[in-house]
Amino acid sequence: MSPELAESARANLKRLFAPASVAVVGASASPEKAGYQALLALEGFSGEVLAINPKADEILGRKAFPSLSAVGRPVDLVVFAVPAAACVAAVREASASACGGGLIVSGGFAEAGALGKSLQAELAALSAGSAFRILGPNTAGFVNKQLSLTASFVAGADRIPQGSVAVVAQSAGVNLTVSFLLAGIGHGVSLAVGLGNSVDIDAAEVLEFLVDQPGTKAIALHLEGVAHGRRLYETLRRVTAVKPVVALTVGRENVEEFAQSHTGNLIGSYALRRSALRQAGAVVVESTQELADTAAALSLTRLPAKKNPGIAIVTAQAGPGLLMLDALKSERVSVPTLATSTQARIAELLPPMTHQKNPVDTGRPSPAFGEVLAAVVVDEQVDAVIVYALHEPAALRPEDVLPRAAARSSKPILFGTTGLSEEIESSVAALRKHGIHVASSPEQLARAAVALVRDAELRSRRELPVLASVPSSATVAAPYDESMAKELLRTLGVRTPRGIACDSHAAARAALQQLTKPVVAKILSAEIAHKTEVGGVHPSIDDEAALEQALAKLDAIPLEGERRYLIEEMATAGLDVIVGAVRDPSFGPTVTVGLGGTLAEVLEDSATRLAPIGLAEAEEMLAELRAARLFDGYRGSPRLDRQAVAETIVRLGDFLCQHPEIVALEVNPLRVYPRGALALDALLIREAGTI
Numbered sequence: 001m002s003p004e005l006a007e008s009a010r011a012n013l014k015r016l017f018a019p020a021s022v023a024v025v026g027a028s029a030s031p032e033k034a035g036y037q038a039l040l041a042l043e044g045f046s047g048e049v050l051a052i053n054p055k056a057d058e059i060l061g062r063k064a065f066p067s068l069s070a071v072g073r074p075v076d077l078v079v080f081a082v083p084a085a086a087c088v089a090a091v092r093e094a095s096a097s098a099c100g101g102g103l104i105v106s107g108g109f110a111e112a113g114a115l116g117k118s119l120q121a122e123l124a125a126l127s128a129g130s131a132f133r134i135l136g137p138n139t140a141g142f143v144n145k146q147l148s149l150t151a152s153f154v155a156g157a158d159r160i161p162q163g164s165v166a167v168v169a170q171s172a173g174v175n176l177t178v179s180f181l182l183a184g185i186g187h188g189v190s191l192a193v194g195l196g197n198s199v200d201i202d203a204a205e206v207l208e209f210l211v212d213q214p215g216t217k218a219i220a221l222h223l224e225g226v227a228h229g230r231r232l233y234e235t236l237r238r239v240t241a242v243k244p245v246v247a248l249t250v251g252r253e254n255v256e257e258f259a260q261s262h263t264g265n266l267i268g269s270y271a272l273r274r275s276a277l278r279q280a281g282a283v284v285v286e287s288t289q290e291l292a293d294t295a296a297a298l299s300l301t302r303l304p305a306k307k308n309p310g311i312a313i314v315t316a317q318a319g320p321g322l323l324m325l326d327a328l329k330s331e332r333v334s335v336p337t338l339a340t341s342t343q344a345r346i347a348e349l350l351p352p353m354t355h356q357k358n359p360v361d362t363g364r365p366s367p368a369f370g371e372v373l374a375a376v377v378v379d380e381q382v383d384a385v386i387v388y389a390l391h392e393p394a395a396l397r398p399e400d401v402l403p404r405a406a407a408r409s410s411k412p413i414l415f416g417t418t419g420l421s422e423e424i425e426s427s428v429a430a431l432r433k434h435g436i437h438v439a440s441s442p443e444q445l446a447r448a449a450v451a452l453v454r455d456a457e458l459r460s461r462r463e464l465p466v467l468a469s470v471p472s473s474a475t476v477a478a479p480y481d482e483s484m485a486k487e488l489l490r491t492l493g494v495r496t497p498r499g500i501a502c503d504s505h506a507a508a509r510a511a512l513q514q515l516t517k518p519v520v521a522k523i524l525s526a527e528i529a530h531k532t533e534v535g536g537v538h539p540s541i542d543d544e545a546a547l548e549q550a551l552a553k554l555d556a557i558p559l560e561g562e563r564r565y566l567i568e569e570m571a572t573a574g575l576d577v578i579v580g581a582v583r584d585p586s587f588g589p590t591v592t593v594g595l596g597g598t599l600a601e602v603l604e605d606s607a608t609r610l611a612p613i614g615l616a617e618a619e620e621m622l623a624e625l626r627a628a629r630l631f632d633g634y635r636g637s638p639r640l641d642r643q644a645v646a647e648t649i650v651r652l653g654d655f656l657c658q659h660p661e662i663v664a665l666e667v668n669p670l671r672v673y674p675r676g677a678l679a680l681d682a683l684l685i686r687e688a689g690t691i
Contacts, residue, residue, distance in 0.1 A: 015100025139196025163188025391419025
């Protein structure tokens with residue numbers, strides 16, 4: 001696409017989402033048809049609305065035109081409410097009429113078999129060759145509450161209130177589900193988009209559009225599959241620097257295999273999407289309710305970027321306070337002990353039996369509640385305060401107390417309360433007008449605090465790493481056996497055991513004499529990715545008789561090509577981890593670390609990032625492992641060299657970025673010692689199916 005066409009396409013995206021005129025192709029007077037519902041939903045839109053139907057002169061009080069071309073002027077947004085088979089011609093006419101973009105509500109495309117895939121391919125070709133934009137197909141549409149525009153046929157979509165959260169969902173159903181959930185907790189939406197099949201407009205483009213929309217303060221993002229993961233990642237990095245993004249992705253059980261490496265199986269597409277979203281700065285959640293709750297909280301307040309923000313808890317009831325403390329601690333959120341001076345001030349205000357260090361348990365609220373809160377919010381170790389109290393207006397009017405305390409500092413105060421809905425409505429509404437987030441349970445309040453912390457922490461790690469060297473112009477030729485892969489590792493600065501590649505029994509015997517015993521004998525062939533699975537590894541060899549027995553077993557392994565042997569000094573005991581760099585079809589170069597050896601995939605204890613990464617990020621990956629304590633001298637064992645592992649992660653990621661012809665480079669295991677680490681096995685895959 002030429003720069004001029006690309007610029008027109010960007011302008012037409014804005015015409016689609018913020019139109020001055022809307023036409024419904026397939027407009028109908030029959031209530032059971034989507035064309036009727038789509039036209040009816042536009043009743044509140046202040047712009048021009050046109051009905052397109054060759055068999056009618058008037059529909060729902062609006063003049064009907066036989067075609068888009070008959071309108072005589074371009075239309076910003078076209079809603080296509082016609083069957084899939086008629087959409088291609090209708091889109092072609094809209095593009096020829098210089099319309100901005102179209103929303104295709106119809107199903108029957110790629111999700112519906114060969115014919116549907118063919119129709120969707122035609123739509124894709126049309127959008128690729130013009131500036132006309134397409135949302136969908138197979139979507140319930142979108143709402144732009146700032147324009148009172150409901151481009152959707154779903155009942156109730158027009159009654160979603162206006163707010164400051166934008167919803168971008170791959171599923172139209174999830175789009176409206178989250179929008180309705182936001183309405184249910186007293187918030188609304190600025191723009192809510194269902195992407196459908198994304199033949200043209202995808203999540204990354206909508207995110208780019210939203211970053212400059214002043215009415216959007218936070219974005220709720222829902223993803224299923226991701227076709228262009230690296231582009232989405234780069235877009236999210238730009239967006240999250242300006243506005244918070246909360247993300248929900250599905251596919252927990254969909255484990256995608258990458259070539260023949262353990263690493264690919266260990267990552268899985270679901271884990272990779274979640275990791276990439278977090279690395280890009282998005283707060284990742286587990287459910288649509290949490291997506292709505294968290295986006296709502298972040299639309300009202302956001303912490304400055306910080307590595308480890310401190311949260312203070314002020315509660316009027318001890319039980320809820322304990323629940324919140326437990327929830328924060330389980331998420332590794334800092335709940336710092338309040339400063340001595342803060343505690344002294346609180347002691348002046350509360351009875352002596354109350355807990356005053358953090359959490360602060362005030363007991364049943366007294367007139368001093370506001371002063372307690374004011375003392376906590378200005379504590380230097382506190383970055384945000386969460387406050388919980390049952391609804392007791394005779395003891396505490398939060399709409400009076402919390403805004404005054406919030407005025408003492410720029411730090412966020414989040415409030416949680418529970419009571420009969422009709423009794424708390426006015427208090428909740430008043431607090432939200434003051435920009436104070438209100439949760440309906442202790443757990444929901446704690447989740448909001450965790451979201452603020454995660455958002456701040458993620459933005460504190462925004463420096464893009466620089467590759468250790470310029471991209472290599474040399475390509476790596478296939479096939480590669482273990483010995484060749486280890487030679488490559490040594491050039492990258494990764495240590496390996498001493499070993500000798502041998503092409504005969506005699507050469508293997510000579511190697512035995514040159515190396516420190518005991519040794520291990522391995523089959524050396526580019527045909528075999530995982531030697532242990534075929535009996536290709538024989539350890540603890542210290543004489544020629546044992547070597548000959550091992551070689552005989554290696555000779556029994558069926559091979560089509562050349563048979564060689566690797567005789568290698570055995571490594572002493574240590575902790576085995578797996579470090580791998582894998583090129584994902586969507587996200588590109590990735591790096592993963594986890595517990596290694598033959599049980600790597602069973603233990604499922606790993607951390608993943610998109611490459612390249614810096615040393616600090618690699619160390620964060622190690623800290624995420626459930627087995628992280630094993631590096632720190634667990635039960636009297638020595639502390640292990642984390643930095644050696646982190647350096648290996650960085651180097652493998654850099655290598656993959658520099659070599660687009662490589663699919664995977666894996667070390668499994670990398671044996672870690674108090675000083676240094678050794679790559680005991682290595683696998684290099686140049687392209688799918690080729691080692």
